[in-house]
Amino acid sequence: MTTLVSLNTVCKSFGGIVVADHISIDIHGGEILGLIGPNGAGKTSLFNLISGLYPVDSGTITVAGKPLDGLPMYQRARLGVARTWQHMRLFASMTVLENILVAPRDYPGEKISQIIFRTKQINSAEQALCERAMSILHRMNLTSIAHSNVSDISFGQQKLVGLARALMNDGDCLLLDEPMAGVEGNAYETMKTIVREEAAAGRAICVVEHNVSFIKDLCNSAVFMARGCILERGSVQTLLSSKTLADLYFGT
Known part of the structure; x- marks a missing residue:
């Protein structure tokens, strides 16, 4: 191995x-x-x-x-390197989907020059990341709460969201x-x-x-x-x- x-x-x-x-x-x-x-x-x-x-x-x-x-x-x-935490460290004011979308390894919109000159590519990348995040939520049977505030879901669901966020880093x-x-x-x-x-x-x-x-x-x-x-x-x-x-x- x-x-x-x-x-x-x-x-x-x-x-x-x-x-x-x-x-x-x-x-x-x-x-x-x-x-x-x-x-x-x-x-x-x-x-x-x-x-x-x-x-x-x-x-x-x-x-x-x-x-x-x-x-x-x-x-x-x-x-x-991706990890989860004992105390999940989710962003309480954000939705489930937003919590997951912070985690990809490479996001082109982080650079100002790309925001200005590559808007179309950034929009395409954002769409692909959103589809990937929803696919992970689907695996966890959480698509119905994707747009719920993370502080409004159950503790077990929050644990799964923490794992889903780690999975967005595909390393x-x-x-x-x-x-x-x-x-x-x-x-x-x-x-x-x-x-x-x-x-x-x-x-x-x-x-x-x-x-x-x-x-x-x-x-x-x-x-x-x-x-x-x-x-x-x-x-x-x-x-x-x-x-x-x-x-x-x-x-x-």
Whole structure:
């Protein structure tokens, strides 16, 4: 399998608090990697390092062979790093569709010269992006609320909108930070289906999730973290039967 996301001896600390201690992980195209561990293990911090919210102290991160060292978040997004957030960070005053349309990697209307001299091309690009956004909403059974204010829809629907926004970035790396927290029923099943489809399309997916059933259903393999370190890695079933995981994660 092709390695699309690679972390090599990545380190990060805040004073005396170590959130990443020589982390090395490869995520392959078509793989769904589970990242599990107790609160404070460093799981979300790892996502913050990949997406550029935190700079690394040392080590390297590459996506599709391209180094991310020193790049700001927006440039990493343009290279294909997409993520969701524990707290969804949706734009509360905007509609569902508008929230999704902020996320494409390349939008020609960002340059003033193109707005002035290439109006026809920009209008065509906007139409194509709108059609793509509606197609993603259709996959999630959310077309009926496309023009609803995002603050007026259910929590489960908001979680799906967060995922839809990440999917508008069609790059190689998809980071899902607790996508199932507070999600149940139809939204839960839809989320699983979409994640499977994205992996089948060749994306490298990493999921931070406390819902063990979700991890068991979806992930090819998993990494168990605690105190900024990788303690164990392997199949999900192997990790769930680990005494180390039981002691640190479940408190047994």
